[in-house]
Amino acid sequence: MTIACDYAAVFELDVRPRRNALRRAAALAVWTGLFLVRPKLALAIWREARGA
Template sequence: MTVIADYAQLYETQIRPRRGGLKRLAVLAVWAGLFLIRPRLALAIWRERA
């Protein structure tokens, strides 16, 4: 029996597990900046996103 390891998946799930949290934080920071500049647009985007 041969075992093939998916190194990309292993790297993403076990070696770099915190990358998704950084993306969420960056998205929230951009959205907060937009909210300060154009609140109506930011709220419209937030409503459509959900």
């Protein structure tokens, strides 16, 4: 008898939220650093990313 499991249900759902949080934290850290060094450029990038 074999037991089959859905890979996404077992592994992906547990791992991805933490990875997404780490990526967001890293992106925020980079953006904050850029804002401290070149605030006008950081704000321009922020506006363009938001589509404003």
